[in-house]
Amino acid sequence: xxxxxxxxxxxxxxxxxxxxxxxxxxxxxxxxxxxxxxxxxxxxxxxxxxxxxxxxxxxxxxxxxxxxxxxxxxxxxxxxxxxxxxxxxxxxxxxxxxxxxxxxxxxxxxxxxxxxxxxxxxxxxxxxxxxxxxxxxxxxxxxxxxxxxxxxxxxxxxxxxxxxxxxxxxxx
Amino acid sequence: xxxxxxxxxxxxxxxxxxxxxxxxxxxxxxxxxxxxxxxxxxxxxxxxxxxxxxxxxxxxxxxxxxxxxxxxxxxxxxxxxxxxxxxxxxxxxxxxxxxxxxxxxxxxxxxxxxxxxxxxxxxxxxxxxxxxxxxxxxxxxxxxxxxxxxxxxxxxxxxxxxxxxxxxxxxxxxxxxxxxxxxxxxxxxxxxxxxxxxxxxxxxxxx
Numbered sequence: 183x184x185x186x187x188x189x190x191x192x193x194x195x196x197x198x199x200x201x202x203x204x205x206x207x208x209x210x211x212x213x214x215x216x217x218x219x220x221x222x223x224x225x226x227x228x229x230x231x232x233x234x235x236x237x238x239x240x241x242x243x244x245x246x247x248x249x250x251x252x253x254x255x256x257x258x259x260x261x262x263x264x265x266x267x268x269x270x271x272x273x274x275x276x277x278x279x280x281x282x283x284x285x286x287x288x289x290x291x292x293x294x295x296x297x298x299x300x301x302x303x304x305x306x307x308x309x310x311x312x313x314x315x316x317x318x319x320x321x322x323x324x325x326x327x328x329x330x331x332x333x334x335x336x337x338x339x340x341x342x343x344x345x346x347x348x349x350x351x352x353x354x
Numbered sequence: 355x356x357x358x359x360x361x362x363x364x365x366x367x368x369x370x371x372x373x374x375x376x377x378x379x380x381x382x383x384x385x386x387x388x389x390x391x392x393x394x395x396x397x398x399x400x401x402x403x404x405x406x407x408x409x410x411x412x413x414x415x416x417x418x419x420x421x422x423x424x425x426x427x428x429x430x431x432x433x434x435x436x437x438x439x440x441x442x443x444x445x446x447x448x449x450x451x452x453x454x455x456x457x458x459x460x461x462x463x464x465x466x467x468x469x470x471x472x473x474x475x476x477x478x479x480x481x482x483x484x485x486x487x488x489x490x491x492x493x494x495x496x497x498x499x500x501x502x503x504x505x506x507x508x509x510x511x512x513x514x515x516x517x518x519x520x521x522x523x524x525x526x527x528x529x530x531x532x533x534x535x536x537x538x539x540x541x542x543x544x545x546x547x548x549x550x551x552x553x554x555x556x557x558x559x560x561x
Contacts, residue, residue, distance in 0.1 A: 194380040202375050220383045227387025306359050322391030
């Protein structure tokens, strides 16, 4: 067993939960989110001895999650199927309004194409710069901007998220 | 970050439900990471397997991605999902519509035998066909779910799989090895099996 196992394990135990949250925002499915986290951690483990900059581990892990998600959605058996109700979006103590809000947001995110979702996750959720997001997803900065712009436009127009006032604004 | 992006981030945060990570995810990740390191150390996957198993050995790797997706095993039609050669002997792994079995078709398989291959990582069994060839299957579900392969050495050799829970993705490898040839070691089974830390060499099951 390599000597750095304990080092890695300490990192994984601490960071797996935030990674799970990011992964869940991408896929909206707990089982797949766990798979993405596992994929990310496994890749990180295999690269661990080569990783010199420990301060970049988080970013590296997040990037793997986002890339793994985009890759997974290209696989035929992973293609998403629409469901009437999103599974696992309620939490103990949720009231109806809060639950509706969660579902609306997650539903809106799921309406985005996978790459746009990955851009939103890295640029908005992880607060990466345009350049960092571009590098993480191996796309140009211009593509990040255009994908983000399209994603925001889609979210703005998503019927579940629009307030009456915004709806009026869109019509205008 | 602009106000618009901040507002979206807050909304995303509020949308997240309570998420609990399975307690063994870190352990599984480390096991998968070790396997990945071993894979990276092997140049030429197929060649490595054949070399390790001896001249003339064949192997095929299939996963639920092959076969089209559809039913619970992800296979919806009668089609070959993987093929391999062991010496001059070809074997096919194929699936039938509506069945949750996979079949391994070999030219001569007449001896009745059954062995069970629980595909918890690191397990693998093999059986010897009547023509002396050995057939082995390794399964590696990524989800921590028990899967059982049954080999019925009747023509065609049937590989049935049953699982105890939804198993969205799994992979398996089929090895067919000529007589008097050592079966491959775990450490040359990339993508499909965990390697035991002691580097166990496989021993064929009694016919």
